Every structure is written in C-alpha cells, then in structure tokens.
Amino acid sequence: AQSVSQHNHHVILSEAASLELGCNYSYGGTVNLFWYVQYPGQHLQLLLKYFSGDPLVKGIKGFEAEFIKSKFSFNLRKPSVQWSDTAEYFCAVSPTDSWGKLQFGAGTQVVVTP
C-alpha cells in the first residue's frame, strides 16, 4: 500500500530562519503532490501543488517545493520564516490512477518563535 512519510513531527525555529520539511512517498507510478497547511483555528488550506511540468513549484506566502522523482520526494521550503508561519503542515499524494484519493502524511507541527 502507498504511504507518505513526513520526516519531522515537530520543528521549532526562530523568525528569519530557513525552513525545509521533508516528504517522501512510496508509489511507483505517476502522482499528484500537495502541501496543505493548517493555521491555528483555521481551515486546512492548499499551499502548493504539483501535477506535471517544472518540478520546482511555488505556492502562497513564499513557500516552494521541489519534486524529485528519483527520490520519491516533495520537500517544502521557505527561505525566511515568520511568526505567522506557525502551523501544521501536511504533505499529500494522489496517484493519478486512483481518482480522488489523497494519502496524507502525519503532519509536521512548525513553531516559529519571535
């Protein structure tokens, strides 16, 4: 069965530090990839997505992610975080042949200290 692995469960960093969250998946076929974010008290919302094309995708709020097919990875990055980036981040994968079924990682809780 396919799975999605997020490397860190909790990350604490200071404002202006760089952030990188790892995401690996196990599936041999073609996939669609997503990063979602859940800010405290808010809806889960889409940060960015990859369907095809340029493996470096840019999302909202200065986030970007790189799809490395050979490593089955889709890591999320932000060069300089702000206190408002404190949230839980979820990687999600959907094989293109399994319509509508997103497989989520366990999530990474990110706390940015002032």
Add this chain to the structure above:
Amino acid sequence: DGGITQSPKYLFRKEGQNVTLSCEQNLNHDAMYWYRQDPGQGLRLIYYSQIVNDFQKGDIAEGYSVSREKKESFPLTVTSAQKNPTAFYLCASSISASGRLHEQYFGPGTRLTVT
C-alpha cells in the same frame, strides 16, 4: 461567499448513540470527501463521493455511513459500531474532471467527543 460549511463545530455524544455530521458546499463541486484527523496520524479518508447518489469507501470506512442525495450535501453518520469515534472530522470537496485531479477544499471541521 463560496465554501464548505460543517456543523456543528463541537459535538458531544454518549457511547452507543449514532451521530450525524453535516457538510454542505456551494462551490458546485461534484466530488466530496470525509476525513478523520487524529494527532500524529494526519488525515485518513473515510468515504468519498464522485457524483450524486454514488459513494465509495475510503481507508477507514468501518463504523461510518454516508449519503449523497444532493450535490451540495454529504452527511456522515458515525455509528455505535465505530470503536474509537472521538476525533476531528473534516469534509472536503473538489471539482470532478475525468482523468484529472483537482485540489480539495476543506471545511472548518467538527470535533466529536464520545464519552
């Protein structure tokens, strides 16, 4: 405003009772989904529906039931057969297009506590 509404935000039930969680969307999306979120486990798919009057089991459907009588509505019933019902439940929807997955939009969630 277009979006997904879930009600209520908090729900408390006694063990052995069935409970129905509401999910409504006005995005004109064909597909709707129910997830369960538990700490440290991410989101797990309970049921999904691609079109009215049709739905499929997700990864953890046991103890749950759904209906899809209207495009806008996808209620989830947590039955007494669900062994561990206390959780945060999220409803989502997406445009349905043959051969292409669109991103899912999420509602605010319902936190169910069963004692």
